[in-house]
Amino acid sequence: MKATVTVMLKAGVLDPQGKAIGQALHGLGFSGVGEVRAGKVIVLDLAETDAARARAQAEEMARKLLANSVIESYRVEVA
């Protein structure tokens, strides 16, 4: 199964990358842009064929490696 883990900085954590993107967009003339947040997405090909178990595996990977739970939150989608 394919699992997609999306990792974002938690609300309230300063996001300099997002801020830089926002400023660059303003510089290009996109005036209607408010807050910009940048994150990571990791797409995993898993041998597991059961959706619930694949999700549990991907969540364990997120906890152990992919996300820093002090400052980041993650979301897992399985397809």
Add this chain to the structure above:
Amino acid sequence: MKATVTVMLKAGVLDPQGKAIGQALHGLGFSGVGEVRAGKVIVLDLAETDAARARAQAEEMARKLLANSVIESYRVEVA
């Protein structure tokens, strides 16, 4: 409206970050992991209230700044 732009390396483009993540996961004992691809996600707060126009704006931003269309593909979701 909130627009989410997901940027991934195109299929066939070497993804060293994804490869490193895959090797780290194997090292942690996750044996059922095949290919891993890493990408970026950018969440934009747009002043635009019309979904179609917000999507068009976000796609223009992706083309002009957020994605390198030579090696990356992007997907826009509006909510």
